[in-house]
Amino acid sequence: MPLINVIPGDKIPLAPMNVRLPAWRVPGWLLVFWWLARGLFRLTVLAVRYWWLTGPAALALWIRVELGGLALAGVALTVAAGCLGWWRWHPSSWLRFGWYPLLARVRALVIYRRRWASVMATCGLATAFAGDRYVPQLLRVRCDRYGDELTVRLLPGQIPDDWGQAAERLAYAFRLRTGQARSTNRPDRVVLRLVRRDPLAEVVGPLPVAEVPDFDGLALGVDEEGQPYRLRLSGSHVLIAGATGSGKGSVLWSLIRALAAGIRSGLVEVWAFDPKGGMELAAGVPLFARFAYDDPDSMAGVLEEAVKRMRVRAARLRGVTRQHVPTPQDPLLVLVVDELAALTAYITDRKVRDRIKEALGLLLSQGRAVGVHVVAALQDPRKDVLPFRDLFPTRIGLRLTEPEQVDMVLGDAARDRGALCDRIPESSPGVGFVVLDGVREPVRVRFAYLTDDDIRQLGHDYRHHSDTDTDQGVNP
Numbered sequence: 001m002p003l004i005n006v007i008p009g010d011k012i013p014l015a016p017m018n019v020r021l022p023a024w025r026v027p028g029w030l031l032v033f034w035w036l037a038r039g040l041f042r043l044t045v046l047a048v049r050y051w052w053l054t055g056p057a058a059l060a061l062w063i064r065v066e067l068g069g070l071a072l073a074g075v076a077l078t079v080a081a082g083c084l085g086w087w088r089w090h091p092s093s094w095l096r097f098g099w100y101p102l103l104a105r106v107r108a109l110v111i112y113r114r115r116w117a118s119v120m121a122t123c124g125l126a127t128a129f130a131g132d133r134y135v136p137q138l139l140r141v142r143c144d145r146y147g148d149e150l151t152v153r154l155l156p157g158q159i160p161d162d163w164g165q166a167a168e169r170l171a172y173a174f175r176l177r178t179g180q181a182r183s184t185n186r187p188d189r190v191v192l193r194l195v196r197r198d199p200l201a202e203v204v205g206p207l208p209v210a211e212v213p214d215f216d217g218l219a220l221g222v223d224e225e226g227q228p229y230r231l232r233l234s235g236s237h238v239l240i241a242g243a244t245g246s247g248k249g250s251v252l253w254s255l256i257r258a259l260a261a262g263i264r265s266g267l268v269e270v271w272a273f274d275p276k277g278g279m280e281l282a283a284g285v286p287l288f289a290r291f292a293y294d295d296p297d298s299m300a301g302v303l304e305e306a307v308k309r310m311r312v313r314a315a316r317l318r319g320v321t322r323q324h325v326p327t328p329q330d331p332l333l334v335l336v337v338d339e340l341a342a343l344t345a346y347i348t349d350r351k352v353r354d355r356i357k358e359a360l361g362l363l364l365s366q367g368r369a370v371g372v373h374v375v376a377a378l379q380d381p382r383k384d385v386l387p388f389r390d391l392f393p394t395r396i397g398l399r400l401t402e403p404e405q406v407d408m409v410l411g412d413a414a415r416d417r418g419a420l421c422d423r424i425p426e427s428s429p430g431v432g433f434v435v436l437d438g439v440r441e442p443v444r445v446r447f448a449y450l451t452d453d454d455i456r457q458l459g460h461d462y463r464h465h466s467d468t469d470t471d472q473g474v475n476p
């Protein structure tokens with residue numbers, strides 16, 4: 001007879017063993033003694049845990065009792081003067097070893113630990129199991145100039161993306177505005193960064209031009225740690241998306257500036273495409289080997305020329321090397337497109353549009369290894385542009401108008417991982433998130449801003465070594 005209604009798996013016994021105990025009579029004094037002992041033990045644990053509060057308090061009490069109030073005031077003044085002296089003498093070490101650790105302890109105690117359980121529950125990060133409720137453990141709080149970093153042990157079943165999704169809610173729950181979660185090298189932990197003060201509030205001026213451009217790390221702006229942000233161009237294409245006025249121009253110009261020394265020496269050729277009539281890029285014409293604008297047919301022609309050059313180079317390098325190394329005889333070719341959608345979507349002539357799409361597709365899929373790179377700005381993340389998105393290993397999202405546009409441009413789950421492009425205020429042009437293929441967390445950056453005068457000066461100082469072949473007769 002076959003077995004029916006059998007569930008494969010380990011059966012959980014309802015009552016693994018008999019836990020019923022016989023009734024015991026406990027005398028009242030023993031209970032009181034037990035409560036007192038337990039209370040004393042907990043107090044001792046708290047006193048040891050908060051030694052940085054209890055230690056000085058005990059010392060102050062001892063001085064007050066043994067030596068009097070005047071001595072206590074003297075000691076307090078000496079400590080205050082010591083801290084002040086340290087701060088004046090060596091501010092960075094005072095902040096690093098004195099002020100921020102103290103601030104972190106106080107904020108952990110007064111803000112984070114006090115409200116931890118309720119915030120976890122209301123932000124959906126607590127869980128229940130077998131009738132008990134569990135909240136993630138707050139392991140450490142660190143402070144720096146701009147924010148707090150909370151290291152948290154994940155509950156079973158949680159992943160860093162859960163914290164990424166809740167980061168903004170958590171920030172507001174702790175009365176801050178922005179939050180971001182990132183994974184660590186330990187799979188049971190996540191670091192939540194809550195921003196107290198925006199480190200990218202200040203406008204970043206033009207960065208110094210390197211004598212020889214480092215294609216593996218072009219300095220384009222500053223990151224949240226105040227360090228120069230370096231973008232790898234070698235082996236990559238760059239897509240920049242942002243609403244109107246979000247500062248796409250500042251990314252393009254920062255990148256061109258970082259390449260400027262190579263442009264002058266002939267190591268780099270920039271071919272510029274400005275389909276919006278040349279308004280954005282015209283100021284830097286002396287820097288460009290080719291400058292195409294306005295006329296779609298001629299832009300298609302220049303793109304096809306780039307494809308031809310790419311093919312010739314690929315044929316020459318095949319079997320010789322797997323990665324092109326730029327030289328003045330064989331320069332790096334950087335195609336800068338100011339509005340990608342104007343090339344791929346808005347052109348009415350279907351034939352020309354198809355030619356452009358085909359050339360772009362070829363350049364994006366085959367150009368990286370042979371030193372042909374596309375850097376394209378995009379205002380409108382429409383469907384027509386999306387087929388190209390995945391061919392850009394580096395994607396930059398500036399301010400966007402809708403939350404849905406973030407994943408559309410930067411890739412799936414980019415917003416959950418912290419690329420809150422739709423929350424960038426209009427008052428912060430040039431701020432954006434950089435997403436690199438294969439790198440989980442986006443990096444928040446403020447790109448350097450070049451005024452028209454800076455761009456003209458750049459064109460004057462770093463003129464392309466042979467600027468006679470500019471397309472369509474646009475000359476400096």
Ligand SMILES: Nc1ncnc2c1ncn2[C@@H]1O[C@H](COP(=O)(O)OP(=O)(O)OP(=O)(O)O)[C@@H](O)[C@H]1O
Nearest residue numbers: 203243244245246247248249250429430447448449
């Ligand atoms: N990195 C930056 N830092 C500070 N201010 C900036 C920055 N980038 C741009 N701005 C300011 O924002 C304004 C708009 O910038 P920009 O024209 O580059 O935006 P855009 O995204 O290219 O807009 P559009 O799509 O309309 O051309 C600039 O005139 C400038 O005042």
